[in-house]
Amino acid sequence: MKKQRVLFIGAGRMAEAIAAGLMKTGSSKIEEIIMSNQRDDQRLKRLKQKLGVTTTHNWRFEVANSDVIVLAAPPVAHQELLAELSGFLTGQFVVTIAAGMGPSFLEESLPLHTPVAWIMPNTAATIGQSISLYAMGTSATDEHKKVLHMLLKGMGESQECTEEEIHHLTAITGSAPAFFYQFTEHLIEAAKGYGVEEKVASDLVVQMLYGSALMLKKEKQPAALREQVTTPGGATAEGLKVFAENQFGSIVQKAVEATNKKALGK
Ligand SMILES: NC(=O)c1ccc[n+]([C@@H]2O[C@H](COP(=O)([O-])OP(=O)(O)OC[C@H]3O[C@@H](n4cnc5c(N)ncnc54)[C@H](OP(=O)(O)O)[C@@H]3O)[C@@H](O)[C@H]2O)c1
Known part of the structure; x- marks a missing residue:
């Protein structure tokens, strides 16, 4: 697997847990981690200091150079985010951690053949002890699954499920x-x-x-x-x-x- 550039849209507790886990267990496979939110400057500063990640308020400039995009914003923000993100995608792997947002919803909302996946973690991800469920989209390959496992490993244990099972x-x-x-x-x-x-x-x-x-x-x-x-x-x-x-x-x-x-x- 080539080194990955991972862009987080949403930089809350869950994004921090995933990024911190990645630093611990996947750093050799990471080119760069970019974390973004809309408003909270202090939080981005703290994440930059604590994890050594790149931060921005404008994720739009970062999509072209990213390999994986992790949607870590609240579920209610997803519809709008996916509509906007669609205009920037050129085959990047899109992963959401939002409750209720399965791969079929992502596939309906993003350009045809976009590789997608859904992770449902829990807050024990912050100490590497989550049991995280995941489901792959129809265009995701084995390579995408390897990338997903890299994201999952830092959070704890994981289990592949069907979308319906995760719901x-x-x-x-x-x-x-x-x-x-x-x-x-x-x-x-x-x-x-x-x-x-x-x-x-x-x-x-x-x-x-x-x-x-x-x-x-x-x-x-x-x-x-x-x-x-x-x-x-x-x-x-x-x-x-x-x-x-x-x-x-x-x-x-x-x-x-x-x-x-x-x-x-x-
Ligand atoms: N907490 C849990 O136990 C848990 C478990 C499983 C899944 N999840 C899922 O994980 C996701 C994040 O949860 P969390 O607990 O990390 O929430 P959180 O701490 O409230 O963080 C949400 C982040 O999203 C950003 N954000 C909100 N709207 C945005 C938008 N339109 N564009 C870009 N960034 C936006 C917020 O910053 P700004 O307001 O500054 O933009 C904040 O950085 C949710 O979808 C949730 O369903 C959470």
Whole structure:
């Protein structure tokens, strides 16, 4: 693979995570990274200092010399961005990380035969621990896939999916970290309710979740792990009974469905 010039349109948290990961794991394959946004000067200055990337407010001048263009702006900005980008493209590989913007939407919006791909990462990309889903467009080749793997590697683990699978899994791998953090907040509040100091409560809960996540990673059997903690008729079983009575499973299902619906703009 030739060294790549990667242009980011949008320079927020996700763009920073991908660029930082690229610097760590793909620097030998990178010619230059260019990051752009519309307004936030301070942010571009900070990214330039921290990552050594080139920055600009005008991505339009950079398209001609780029190999890969990563769309890291919000989903609502995409329609307009894709329309404008179309006028500058000469075969560059276009990748979006926006929720709901699958390869078929990119292909409909960009010139015929533009190679495209869609990545759905999560915020753990900032520490190289994302599980990122991806789908390739119909004109993307094996070479494009190699370039995509270079982008993905710095973010953590990845899994190729169909576009439809990513639409269904967006809530589960992209948004569910927020569900998990909300559960964490509620446990901390419960501990505080018993008079435990906030910092102590937070440290205890975070370590409990970290240990449980490591157990899950090793055993991969959530039901068996749950049963290990739950003596029939015991205290934990009483707590889980409250979950069941309040239809915890159905709440999770509804949250997943609402997230996916919104990501699809419905
Ligand atoms: N955060 C997550 O957990 C997560 C997970 C998966 C996917 N994503 C996707 O990742 C994308 C970025 O998310 P983020 O969390 O990084 O958001 P963010 O931190 O808010 O960053 C968005 C960036 O886009 C820029 N921007 C906005 N409109 C633009 C436009 N029209 N042209 C060029 N740049 C524009 C913003 O800067 P200016 O306002 O200065 O232009 C900012 O740099 C979104 O599409 C989101 O769906 C996020």
